[in-house]
Amino acid sequence: MTVIDEAAATEGGLSTLRRGLRLSPEFRAGLAGTLVLALLSTAGRVVVPIAVQQTMDKGLDRAGGPDIAFIRSAVLLCAVAVLLTALCAYAMNVRLYKTSEGGLAGLRVRAFRHVHDLSMLTQSGERRGSLVSRVTTDVDQISNFMQSGGLMFIVSIGQLLVASVLMLVYSWQLALLVWAAFLPLAFALRRFQRVVSARYMQVRERMGDLLAAVSESVVGAAVIRAHASEERTGRRVDDTVDAFRSTQTRAQAMVALTFPVSELVAAIATAGVVVAGTLLGIGGHLTAGELVAFLFLVTLFVSPMQTATEVLNDAQNAIAGWRRVLGVLDTVPDVADPGDAGETLPRGPIEVRFESVGFAYPGGPPVLHDVNATIAPRSRVAIVGQTGSGKTTFAKLLTRLMDPVSGRVLVDGVPLDRVRFSSLRERIVMVPQDGFLFDASLADNIRYGRPDATDEDLVLAMAELGLADWLDGLPQGLDTPVGQRGESLSAGERQLVALARAYIADPDLLVLDEATSAVDPATEVRIQRALDGATRGRTAISIAHRMSTAEAADEVIVFDAGRIVQRGPHAELVALPGVYADLHASWIAQRNM
Numbered sequence: 292m293t294v295i296d297e298a299a300a301t302e303g304g305l306s307t308l309r310r311g312l313r314l315s316p317e318f319r320a321g322l323a324g325t326l327v328l329a330l331l332s333t334a335g336r337v338v339v340p341i342a343v344q345q346t347m348d349k350g351l352d353r354a355g356g357p358d359i360a361f362i363r364s365a366v367l368l369c370a371v372a373v374l375l376t377a378l379c380a381y382a383m384n385v386r387l388y389k390t391s392e393g394g395l396a397g398l399r400v401r402a403f404r405h406v407h408d409l410s411m412l413t414q415s416g417e418r419r420g421s422l423v424s425r426v427t428t429d430v431d432q433i434s435n436f437m438q439s440g441g442l443m444f445i446v447s448i449g450q451l452l453v454a455s456v457l458m459l460v461y462s463w464q465l466a467l468l469v470w471a472a473f474l475p476l477a478f479a480l481r482r483f484q485r486v487v488s489a490r491y492m493q494v495r496e497r498m499g500d501l502l503a504a505v506s507e508s509v510v511g512a513a514v515i516r517a518h519a520s521e522e523r524t525g526r527r528v529d530d531t532v533d534a535f536r537s538t539q540t541r542a543q544a545m546v547a548l549t550f551p552v553s554e555l556v557a558a559i560a561t562a563g564v565v566v567a568g569t570l571l572g573i574g575g576h577l578t579a580g581e582l583v584a585f586l587f588l589v590t591l592f593v594s595p596m597q598t599a600t601e602v603l604n605d606a607q608n609a610i611a612g613w614r615r616v617l618g619v620l621d622t623v624p625d626v627a628d629p630g631d632a633g634e635t636l637p638r639g640p641i642e643v644r645f646e647s648v649g650f651a652y653p654g655g656p657p658v659l660h661d662v663n664a665t666i667a668p669r670s671r672v673a674i675v676g677q678t679g680s681g682k683t684t685f686a687k688l689l690t691r692l693m694d695p696v697s698g699r700v701l702v703d704g705v706p707l708d709r710v711r712f713s714s715l716r717e718r719i720v721m722v723p724q725d726g727f728l729f730d731a732s733l734a735d736n737i738r739y740g741r742p743d744a745t746d747e748d749l750v751l752a753m754a755e756l757g758l759a760d761w762l763d764g765l766p767q768g769l770d771t772p773v774g775q776r777g778e779s780l781s782a783g784e785r786q787l788v789a790l791a792r793a794y795i796a797d798p799d800l801l802v803l804d805e806a807t808s809a810v811d812p813a814t815e816v817r818i819q820r821a822l823d824g825a826t827r828g829r830t831a832i833s834i835a836h837r838m839s840t841a842e843a844a845d846e847v848i849v850f851d852a853g854r855i856v857q858r859g860p861h862a863e864l865v866a867l868p869g870v871y872a873d874l875h876a877s878w879i880a881q882r883n884m
């Protein structure tokens with residue numbers, strides 16, 4: 292059983308970046324064209340220093356007085372260059388936005404699909420909000436980097452290169468001086484990056500905590516209000532907000548340190564260039580125009596160094612985001628689909644066999660021990676037992692929401708892990724205790740069972756389940772909106788919709804986790820009628836919480852502390868002293884209360 296793979300969290304920043312980019316081939320689409328535009332837009336920036344140098348040395352400093360025609364053409368050249376540079380920068384931005392948005396959309400879809408491939412256990416090992424943040428805000432961080440930091444990164448590298456080459460052309464001595472001043476800063480930044488990287492990883496984790504706390508408090512709003520625990524919940528959310536704020540501030544304080552340091556180095560380098568340049572000029576090795584042009588170039592060289600801190604900030608955030616997204620993508624689904632290599636089950640009522648099945652939740656004690664059972668096709672079986680005896684676990688293993696730790700589960704003689712998911716999900720359907728309803732119409736919710744079902748199919752299905760009168764009584768019939776999580780319907784009505792949804796899917800094995808919620812007698816009768824209709828003619832296994840379900844079943848299987856302790860028809864079991872007779876007695880007592 293796996294939890295979200297956190298190996299990516301300890302991997303080096305560059306290798307995360309490389310792996311992240313490799314996973315999104317969309318990022319590379321048209322990269323060559325974008326790079327050419329980046330190069331053109333940076334090359335355009337050095338036209339101004341060159342033109343200034345030429346104007347000073349050739350236009351102004353001419354023996355016969357200023358050469359106005361030369362100056363005019365230099366100014367014109369500058370204007371054209373500035374305009375072209377701006378156009379290239381615009382085209383580059385547009386291309387970068389397009390490719391990065393394409394890449395990020397692909398990444399979100401892949402990560403989201405993968406979350407669905409992970410088993411229920413892996414998903415429940417991670418808080419929902421945190422899982423959501425891995426496909427939303429964490430990807431946003433990558434987006435920030437790709438669109439601003441990444442852009443600046445490309446331009447800065449180009450600018451550094453072009454400025455370096457030109458500085459060398461004008462004066463190799465001054466170029467060496469500038470590099471010598473910045474070399475220690477570049478080394479320091481590399482070391483510094485590791486610390487910042489760790490801090491940004493914490494920032495992403497705290498963001499996950501924050502989303503988890505907020506989403507839990509929104510989803511559980513009714514319980515919070517019922518227990519008047521708004522203040523306690525509010526404090527929990529406040530704590531996560533505060534933890535996020537303090538980690539974010541700590542990370543940013545670290546990055547802010549780099550600004551004044553690089554400013555200082557830039558000032559020292561400029562002062563050095565002015566002093567050394569003047570000395571070189573006095574010695575006749577540098578003209579005034581060349582010195583001024585060089586100072587322009589120093590500014591061009593320095594600005595990427597300063598924006599490097601900003602890029603670093605975005606890059607660290609993006610790398611931390613990428614690590615969390617990669618964590619999802621790296622997690623190998625433990626309940627894997629055998630795909631085309633797997634088997635397709637033929638249609639017809641299913642036989643189920645459990646062979647020495649044992650199960651324990653990760654890190655927990657065994658909850659099922661050596662379970663052996665065969666359930667004949669077309670039989671209706673009720674599973675009963677005290678709370679916590681392992682009934683739901685049995686049902687989850689039967690529908691392959693999880694795999695057993697030992698032993699095997701077979702359907703029609705085929706081990707469950709050899710059955711293709713497409714066939715498995717078509718033939719075996721589980722109705723969970725709280726059949727989740729989506730914020731859509733009644734028809735849409737039932738249609739989840741069979742997407743191609745027409746309205747006529749739905750009406751017919753409802754009639755077959757004995758629910759026609761209920762449907763007729765609804766204000767908008769099939770178009771009635773059910774509200775978020777079905778909250779516009781009563782608990783009993785939600786069960787009816789969940790049953791109709793399973794019925795329309797027409798499975799060969801129906802696994803029902805009976806809801807425990809009490810419903811009014813009329814709805815109870817309706818549910819019983821619908822259950823009868825839904826289970827007829829197919830193998831049906833119900834986790835029974837109601838006596839009527841156990842009584843109506845062909846056979847009852849009794850669980851106690853993770854073992855099957857009794858099995859047989861209700862009438863037979865109830866007459867024997869044992870767990871079932873005790874359970875039955877407590878049902879009777881409850882009914883008479």
Ligand SMILES: Nc1ncnc2c1ncn2[C@@H]1O[C@H](COP(=O)(O)OP(=O)(O)OP(=O)(O)O)[C@@H](O)[C@H]1O
Nearest residue numbers: 415652655658676677678679680681682683684685
């Ligand atoms: N996701 C989980 N992680 C860890 N332990 C779990 C998990 N789900 C169930 N358990 C434990 O496994 C045991 C069996 O639980 P199970 O849900 O199968 O019982 P049950 O018979 O269906 O109970 P109930 O009638 O209350 O639904 C219990 O001790 C429970 O605490």
